[in-house]
Amino acid sequence: MSTDTAARPVRRFESLLRARELGIAIVIVLVVAITAVRNSNFLDAQSVQQLLSGAALIALLSVGETMVIITRNVDLSVGSTVGLSAYVFGDLFKYQHISVVAGFAVGIVLGAVVGAVNGLVTTVLRVPSLVVTLAMLYVIRGVDGMIVNGHTIDPTAIPHAFTEVGYRTLFGVPWLAIIVIVVVAVAGYAMRSFRASRDLYAIGSNPEAAALAGIPAGRRVFTAFVISGTLAGLAGALFLALHAQVDNSGGIGYELAVVAAVVVGGVAIFGGSGTVVGAALGALLLNTINQALVASKVSSFWNMAVAGGLLLAAIAFDRWLSLRVARGLKSARGVHRDV
Amino acid sequence: MTTPSDTNARLVLTNATKSFVTVRALADGSITLYPGEAHALLGENGAGKSTLVKILAGVYRPDGGELRIDDTPVEFNGPAAARAAGVSIIYQEPTLFPDLTVAENIFTGRQRLGTFRRIDRRAMNLDANEIFARLGVRLDPEQPARGLSVADQQIVEIAKALSFNSQVLVMDEPTAALTTVEVERLFEVMRTLRSHGTAVLFISHRLDEVFASCQRVTVMRDGRFVRTEPIEKVTVDDVIHSMVGRDLATLFPKTATVAGEPVLEVENLCTAGVFDNISLTVRRGEIVALAGLVGAGRSEVARAIFGIDRRDSGSVRVNGRTLPNGDPLAAMAAGVALVPEDRRQQGLVMAMGVDQNVALASIRRLARFGLVRRASERRLASNWSARLRIKSGRVRDAVATLSGGNQQKVVLAKWLARDPSLLIIDEPTRGIDVGTKAEVHRILDGLVGDGLAILMISSELPEVLGMADRVLVLREGRLTGSFSRADADETTIMRAATGQHAGAVA
Numbered sequence: 001m002s003t004d005t006a007a008r009p010v011r012r013f014e015s016l017l018r019a020r021e022l023g024i025a026i027v028i029v030l031v032v033a034i035t036a037v038r039n040s041n042f043l044d045a046q047s048v049q050q051l052l053s054g055a056a057l058i059a060l061l062s063v064g065e066t067m068v069i070i071t072r073n074v075d076l077s078v079g080s081t082v083g084l085s086a087y088v089f090g091d092l093f094k095y096q097h098i099s100v101v102a103g104f105a106v107g108i109v110l111g112a113v114v115g116a117v118n119g120l121v122t123t124v125l126r127v128p129s130l131v132v133t134l135a136m137l138y139v140i141r142g143v144d145g146m147i148v149n150g151h152t153i154d155p156t157a158i159p160h161a162f163t164e165v166g167y168r169t170l171f172g173v174p175w176l177a178i179i180v181i182v183v184v185a186v187a188g189y190a191m192r193s194f195r196a197s198r199d200l201y202a203i204g205s206n207p208e209a210a211a212l213a214g215i216p217a218g219r220r221v222f223t224a225f226v227i228s229g230t231l232a233g234l235a236g237a238l239f240l241a242l243h244a245q246v247d248n249s250g251g252i253g254y255e256l257a258v259v260a261a262v263v264v265g266g267v268a269i270f271g272g273s274g275t276v277v278g279a280a281l282g283a284l285l286l287n288t289i290n291q292a293l294v295a296s297k298v299s300s301f302w303n304m305a306v307a308g309g310l311l312l313a314a315i316a317f318d319r320w321l322s323l324r325v326a327r328g329l330k331s332a333r334g335v336h337r338d339v
Numbered sequence: 340m341t342t343p344s345d346t347n348a349r350l351v352l353t354n355a356t357k358s359f360v361t362v363r364a365l366a367d368g369s370i371t372l373y374p375g376e377a378h379a380l381l382g383e384n385g386a387g388k389s390t391l392v393k394i395l396a397g398v399y400r401p402d403g404g405e406l407r408i409d410d411t412p413v414e415f416n417g418p419a420a421a422r423a424a425g426v427s428i429i430y431q432e433p434t435l436f437p438d439l440t441v442a443e444n445i446f447t448g449r450q451r452l453g454t455f456r457r458i459d460r461r462a463m464n465l466d467a468n469e470i471f472a473r474l475g476v477r478l479d480p481e482q483p484a485r486g487l488s489v490a491d492q493q494i495v496e497i498a499k500a501l502s503f504n505s506q507v508l509v510m511d512e513p514t515a516a517l518t519t520v521e522v523e524r525l526f527e528v529m530r531t532l533r534s535h536g537t538a539v540l541f542i543s544h545r546l547d548e549v550f551a552s553c554q555r556v557t558v559m560r561d562g563r564f565v566r567t568e569p570i571e572k573v574t575v576d577d578v579i580h581s582m583v584g585r586d587l588a589t590l591f592p593k594t595a596t597v598a599g600e601p602v603l604e605v606e607n608l609c610t611a612g613v614f615d616n617i618s619l620t621v622r623r624g625e626i627v628a629l630a631g632l633v634g635a636g637r638s639e640v641a642r643a644i645f646g647i648d649r650r651d652s653g654s655v656r657v658n659g660r661t662l663p664n665g666d667p668l669a670a671m672a673a674g675v676a677l678v679p680e681d682r683r684q685q686g687l688v689m690a691m692g693v694d695q696n697v698a699l700a701s702i703r704r705l706a707r708f709g710l711v712r713r714a715s716e717r718r719l720a721s722n723w724s725a726r727l728r729i730k731s732g733r734v735r736d737a738v739a740t741l742s743g744g745n746q747q748k749v750v751l752a753k754w755l756a757r758d759p760s761l762l763i764i765d766e767p768t769r770g771i772d773v774g775t776k777a778e779v780h781r782i783l784d785g786l787v788g789d790g791l792a793i794l795m796i797s798s799e800l801p802e803v804l805g806m807a808d809r810v811l812v813l814r815e816g817r818l819t820g821s822f823s824r825a826d827a828d829e830t831t832i833m834r835a836a837t838g839q840h841a842g843a844v845a
Contacts, residue, residue, distance in 0.1 A: 209435060272437065
């Protein structure tokens, strides 16, 4: 049997993949350490809190995005969903004086509805999700623009208790970050441990085989989109809590920042592999670099260039890794296979 | 005709039909499977076997006909329903999830659950190990399926099928990629299952396997049921005659030719871990076949000769000139053509028309001032369509709409349009119906008659024996046999291919 010889390089490959999260964590620590040497304020409690809450929304969105991308789809509508949810929430605060809980509920339901539409069009009409969610991005922006109608929800309209979610801390950790960490932890665990979530990986890994295995691919993909939308709705509410104001530009560009974080975090853009934790760490890494550049007084124009460079590096690294593994397997198979 | 009222039968399919937009894939699919019996389903490629299998699997819903299991009519609305009814399938091509572990692949959707419906990985891995023990193989349940050899993937498929404890097990050419030892192990498993009352449907092109391990045989041709017989009532020749429905000699119209000067000379070709020390010569006017099991490294040798993959060492000479390493354009310029194994992925641009595909390798010659005129493409394509008798609606039609045989002719036309001196052709007739198969063979025969040198890779022994002037056998990347047309027969080739000595031959 060729199993024993084939197993070794594969094992190494797998452990490398598992180490992806560790690798990102190490890079984050390095970036923080280097920046702290150059600018001692970088390790202040306030600065660290900024690191965490700055990454929180993208990290939260990356959880849902990961689930969608793992199934070989993509959700580009998350950014505008954040904007819509945040504005509607703020609007209800200002004019209807609803409770915080009710506001959260509205934001989340709104997101879920967007996700459901994305999911339905993608799975029932079989339109590529790239197109569906791109269209959705514009539709929501348009609707958002009509609702907003040039207004701004400003901090005076928002109850103090609510904005506290954005900056109050527990043992030095912002509440916002705690919420996101809980979501990431729960989702990360669920993605490993439930049949439905393993189905997501199966669908992205080999769609034909998934159909033959009787996996209800449509339902699973639909669910992934609903989760992504729901988290975007939640992120919208948190956006309002964090910034205490919102106009019709809320969440612009988030969708690409989320996809970047997910890919940097080791989720395969063509589906099948990657983890929620990795994606969230990817979001943290991108934000950390962002802030490090600011702290090092590097021009903000560099931010985007660095983020883009990192994205390229992450993809090139993945590609290099899989080529290496393919070569390793080839030689293992050819030489040692005894009949 | 099968009898629908057969109450001993586990599964009875009667007069099933299935049509797709343009083709009638199945005109009369009928088969009766009995508990504890292995039933062989035979027929040439395109006879409708795979369609019948997919109906049993619940993948296709038949347009007509009846399916009964344990004398109860059933209708499957999907693969899950078929599985629930106790039918499990091992497909020709492994259907694994490369990103999931071996154990997850076996138990997809049926993972062992612990508290709170969480997957109990330990229990699942133990279950997988238990099945592997029953199969007598060692595989790590936690290893990802990515990177498993084809044989190991097939083992995982078998383990999956076993884990269902199915009443009916359908195996669609499970042995195509396996070595003798693995095939023997598979038959061992099949015997065990039969002794527990499982009905087995076995599809294979290797007739010796069928006669050694099946009790009943059904032959199909052109989408229709031909006959069902107990195995002891038929001979190999009977079966072949029923399958082909015509004289075998017409399938391999080989005329004797005299080999001329060498066209291809390969010396000590090596690529670490893939093949080792390959030396061979192909002369004008001869067909040299490269035989061996799937995975022996035959296609890799062809790719290295053509320069798609770089070689570690060794030399390739064409018409006396040495080819640079890893340079397909230089190989083409030297007069080499390569018709790859997988025409859909490697040989054709499926969405492009017949004309554009045919012109693809001659595009520089057709271009003037860097611009290609559609008219010249079309002229070239119509010319070759006529010569190779390519059946397509219009030359502009996308090749995706053509049958496999005509697609293969398009690939051939693309290369022949360059007027090569050496044609390397990998699995010339895989997935092609019998009629077109004979036509492709006739084309090849005509080409060597005109002085072309052909290096042919084939996994179909009849094709190797029928068409080749010389047969070289590759096993695990090494040449293990070289036979003249007169010396080559199934036994000698299979011995060299499997590395086995007298006696046990697959």
